[in-house]
Amino acid sequence: MSRAFSRPVRYLVIGGALLSEVALxxxxxxxxxxxxxxxxxxxxxxxxxxxAVRAGQPAVLGELVVGVLLxxxxxxxxxFFEPIKxxxxxxxxxxxxxxxxxxxxxxxxxxxxxxKVGFTSLVVATLGVVTPFALGWGVGRVLLPEHSIxxxxxxxxxxxxxxxxxxxxxLKDLGKSQTDEARVILxxxxxxxxxxxxxxxxxxxxxxxxxxxxALSFVSIAIIVAKAVAFLFGSIAVGLWLSPKxxxxxxxxxxxxxxxxxxxxxxxxxxxxxxxxxxxxxxxxFAAGLILEDAAFREFPDEGVHxxxxxxxxxxxxxxxxxxxxxxxxxxxKSFTQxxxxxxxxxxxxxxxxxxxxxxxxxxxxxxxxxxxxxxxPRGEVGLIFANIGLALTIKGERVVDAATFSAVVxxxxxxxxxxxxxLKWSLSRxxx
Amino acid sequence: MSRAFSRPVRYLVIGGALLSEVALxxxxxxxxxxxxxxxxxxxxxxxxxxxAVRAGQPAVLGELVVGVLLxxxxxxxxxFFEPIKxxxxxxxxxxxxxxxxxxxxxxxxxxxxxxKVGFTSLVVATLGVVTPFALGWGVGRVLLPEHSIxxxxxxxxxxxxxxxxxxxxxLKDLGKSQTDEARVILxxxxxxxxxxxxxxxxxxxxxxxxxxxxALSFVSIAIIVAKAVAFLFGSIAVGLWLSPKxxxxxxxxxxxxxxxxxxxxxxxxxxxxxxxxxxxxxxxxFAAGLILEDAAFREFPDEGVHxxxxxxxxxxxxxxxxxxxxxxxxxxxKSFTQxxxxxxxxxxxxxxxxxxxxxxxxxxxxxxxxxxxxxxxPRGEVGLIFANIGLALTIKGERVVDAATFSAVVxxxxxxxxxxxxxLKWSLSRxxx
Numbered sequence: 001m002s003r004a005f006s007r008p009v010r011y012l013v014i015g016g017a018l019l020s021e022v023a024l025x026x027x028x029x030x031x032x033x034x035x036x037x038x039x040x041x042x043x044x045x046x047x048x049x050x051x052a053v054r055a056g057q058p059a060v061l062g063e064l065v066v067g068v069l070l071x072x073x074x075x076x077x078x079x080f081f082e083p084i085k086x087x088x089x090x091x092x093x094x095x096x097x098x099x100x101x102x103x104x105x106x107x108x109x110x111x112x113x114x115x116k117v118g119f120t121s122l123v124v125a126t127l128g129v130v131t132p133f134a135l136g137w138g139v140g141r142v143l144l145p146e147h148s149i150x151x152x153x154x155x156x157x158x159x160x161x162x163x164x165x166x167x168x169x170x171l172k173d174l175g176k177s178q179t180d181e182a183r184v185i186l187x188x189x190x191x192x193x194x195x196x197x198x199x200x201x202x203x204x205x206x207x208x209x210x211x212x213x214x215a216l217s218f219v220s221i222a223i224i225v226a227k228a229v230a231f232l233f234g235s236i237a238v239g240l241w242l243s244p245k246x247x248x249x250x251x252x253x254x255x256x257x258x259x260x261x262x263x264x265x266x267x268x269x270x271x272x273x274x275x276x277x278x279x280x281x282x283x284x285x286f287a288a289g290l291i292l293e294d295a296a297f298r299e300f301p302d303e304g305v306h307x308x309x310x311x312x313x314x315x316x317x318x319x320x321x322x323x324x325x326x327x328x329x330x331x332x333x334k335s336f337t338q339x340x341x342x343x344x345x346x347x348x349x350x351x352x353x354x355x356x357x358x359x360x361x362x363x364x365x366x367x368x369x370x371x372x373x374x375x376x377x378p379r380g381e382v383g384l385i386f387a388n389i390g391l392a393l394t395i396k397g398e399r400v401v402d403a404a405t406f407s408a409v410v411x412x413x414x415x416x417x418x419x420x421x422x423x424l425k426w427s428l429s430r431x432x433x
Numbered sequence: 434m435s436r437a438f439s440r441p442v443r444y445l446v447i448g449g450a451l452l453s454e455v456a457l458x459x460x461x462x463x464x465x466x467x468x469x470x471x472x473x474x475x476x477x478x479x480x481x482x483x484x485a486v487r488a489g490q491p492a493v494l495g496e497l498v499v500g501v502l503l504x505x506x507x508x509x510x511x512x513f514f515e516p517i518k519x520x521x522x523x524x525x526x527x528x529x530x531x532x533x534x535x536x537x538x539x540x541x542x543x544x545x546x547x548x549k550v551g552f553t554s555l556v557v558a559t560l561g562v563v564t565p566f567a568l569g570w571g572v573g574r575v576l577l578p579e580h581s582i583x584x585x586x587x588x589x590x591x592x593x594x595x596x597x598x599x600x601x602x603x604l605k606d607l608g609k610s611q612t613d614e615a616r617v618i619l620x621x622x623x624x625x626x627x628x629x630x631x632x633x634x635x636x637x638x639x640x641x642x643x644x645x646x647x648a649l650s651f652v653s654i655a656i657i658v659a660k661a662v663a664f665l666f667g668s669i670a671v672g673l674w675l676s677p678k679x680x681x682x683x684x685x686x687x688x689x690x691x692x693x694x695x696x697x698x699x700x701x702x703x704x705x706x707x708x709x710x711x712x713x714x715x716x717x718x719f720a721a722g723l724i725l726e727d728a729a730f731r732e733f734p735d736e737g738v739h740x741x742x743x744x745x746x747x748x749x750x751x752x753x754x755x756x757x758x759x760x761x762x763x764x765x766x767k768s769f770t771q772x773x774x775x776x777x778x779x780x781x782x783x784x785x786x787x788x789x790x791x792x793x794x795x796x797x798x799x800x801x802x803x804x805x806x807x808x809x810x811p812r813g814e815v816g817l818i819f820a821n822i823g824l825a826l827t828i829k830g831e832r833v834v835d836a837a838t839f840s841a842v843v844x845x846x847x848x849x850x851x852x853x854x855x856x857l858k859w860s861l862s863r864x865x866x
Binding site: 029030031032033034035036038039040042043045046047049050052053054059062088089091092095096099250253254255256257258260261262264265266268269271272275276280281311312313314315317318321 | 462463464465466467468469471472473475476478479480482483485486487492495521522524525528529532683686687688689690691693694695697698699701702704705708709713714744745746747748750751754
């Protein structure tokens with residue numbers, strides 16, 4: 001076949017093949033693009049964090065903003081960072097990062113401390129789900145009167161669940177993760193995740209039933225609720241009983257780094273279990289952090305939760321910025337410019353922010369009520385996941401969430417995420433009320 | 434359309450859709466399988482490490498063996514761990530792990546210390562490339578007389594490059610990374626990587642030329658050599674000059690974790706650069722570790738290489754076992770049972786091990802010559818990559834590496850990897866000779 005080519009062409013073909021084979025030998029290591037992405041993200045995170053801290057803001061705001069800048073350079077014809085946005089490996093490292101973050105935050109509290117604020121968290125979570133749901137429904141009814149009741153209901157559902165990553169990080173940045181307010185917010189966010197799951201199941205079930213003309217299956221919804229509640233109470237009860245035994249056994253292993261490896265394996269296993277049950281992995285990571293208390297480590301000489309926290313710190317310093325810079329990069333500024341989107345987006349955002357302020361009513365006297373309401377504001381990826389499901393749902397041929405509504409939800413998620421760090425810092429610096 | 438289905442079928446369809454949507458909402462987080470894999474790998478690594486340490490062996494041998502066990506359970510009809518072997522994300526974490534390991538090992542030496550043993554390393558590397566190449570060629574000539582000279586040559590090439598991960602880890606496990614012998618081995622392994630690249634280019638070029646009846650392109654080979662040498666000397670010279678300036682700037686950033694983030698970004702960038710030039714990323718990581726010396730950190734109060742090493746330690750405790758357990762898991766025990774493979778495999782393995790003992794001749798008087806020869810034994814993934822390229826090459830329709838030869842190379846890689854930890858431990862405990 002090659003006889004058909006002239007000599008220079010053949011040389012090119014051979015040379016190209018040779019070079020690509022050499023590249024295959026070592027040059028094309030699949031980790032190479034991830035290495036470059038990590039170098040860029042770490043450098044960007046520190047630069048952004050520096051500017052934020054100088055401006056008196058939590059470092060995470062700087063990481064988000066620098067992510068928005070990098071992620072939208074393509075709008076200026078500079079698409080250098082687009083491969084990072086599309087890289088599945090970087091995405092996975094970001095997800096691993098938020099798991100480690102919630103584990104770290106969970107380690108700072110104990111199950112006992114969470115139980116003390118448990119009822120308050122439940123009330124806060126309930127208020128913070130009911131109010132935004134009603135407000136979102138109302139926004140849909142007023143601004144999208146031509147759509148069906150199910151569309152309005154679905155909009156309400158997208159406003160329910162709190163995305164706790166941002167708040168957890170701001171509380172850490174400000175050294176406030178061990179306050180009662182922090183525990184109420186974190187507890188309420190975990191309960192929110194369960195409630196959001198139930199609401200999504202109910203609303204999706206109602207829409208499916210309306211579309212098909214059948215009845216809603218209450219059994220499948222009851223199963224979801226039962227699994228989630230069983231996970232939360234079961235994993236904590238079993239974990240508290242099992243972890244001292246597990247770590248007691250681990251302490252007998254004669255190799256290095258056993259405490260850290262066992263704790264991480266425990267966290268990753270519970271995160272996986274939460275995911276298998278239908279909850280977010282971060283719920284499992286947070287539960288794992290709560291469960292691990294000094295009692296678990298009594299067989300490790302000179303080691304406890306404090307030493308474990310110190311060992312996890314460098315891992316979170318590597319992985320957590322990946323989550324926040326990438327979250328910023330996925331912010332599509334074009335969403336803000338779509339005609340007809342901004343009024344719906346504005347109304348949804350106001351509903352989202354005001355709706356969570358109802359949480360303040362659930363706080364006990366003496367707590368910083370404002371901070372609790374503000375801490376519940378971010379919707380993050382949960383709202384996006386809901387909207388994404390809505391994109392695929394139809395009732396009698398009408399899409400439940402159309403492109404404009406989806407963009408409005410994206411804007412709501414962006415704004416609630418970006419306003420939280422400065423608002424939370426401000427609210428925490430005020431006297432309690 | 435659904436009218437065509439009976440009521441129970443419709444219920445099933447709706448229920449299934451509902452559940453899969455709920456799973457999409459949070460349950461199917463793509464990080465979930467990675468979390469489970471990490472939990473399994475960390476637990477297995479510590480158990481394997483414990484057994485190895487109790488048996489007086491380096492922990493890494495236990496990680497490899499436990500990986501072999503998990504990875505071959507499918508032969509007993511228990512394919513539980515097969516998904517871990519196939520997971521691209523886990524593979525990427527393993528590659529990130531070996532980058533972090535070589536960075537860590539590089540940090541333990543300085544450029545100056547490496548320069549002192551530089552000439553010895555060059556002699557050791559040269560002897561350790563020429564001898565196995567000749568022996569491998571000879572094995573091919575004797576055992577595969579029906580094949581062409583290019584096949585024999587290619588077999589020699591697969592025996593050249595040292596895979597330094599295992600040796601670096603054993604030296605760390607035994608606390609010997611800062612000895613002169615360790616530096617000679619690590620330096621020689623880096624030079625080996627460059628030489629391996631050149632040999633692969635030359636042999637592949639010769640085969641391509643023989644197949645096409647054209648001449649070998651010496652220009653493209655010269656370019657490869659020039660790039661590799663320029664990278665090694667260039668990155669070290671520029672890095673030594675630039676790193677104090679870079680870290681001086683970084684020390685002015687007002688956010689936390691700057692030292693670790695900057696050092697990691699520096700390591701990841703150099704690893705990527707090495708890969709872009711056609712070298713293994715670990716060569717860049719090792720160079721980055723050598724370059725970063727206390728001088729680079731003079732602007733960081735109370736922080737230096739020692740503090741950086743302590744911060745990187747937990748990251749390597751998470752990622753490094755992933756590399757070694759996964760390496761074990763990818764060991765296919767079926768390779769040992771293929772008819773007609775074992776004699777070739779045995780001869781290749783002997784050639785691989787004896788060939789690297791020539792390295793001992795290059796060591797200076799007073800050094801532990803035996804340990805240097807043993808430390809160069811492992812072929813690891815480099816030999817596999819070579820063999821893999823050979824699978825795709827043909828001369829006049831004859832495959833350069835056929836399935837049986839490939840299996841023999843796999844066996845050689847497995848054996849050289851597994852014998853190194855105990856042999857190296859034994860050789861280091863003997864008096865120098």
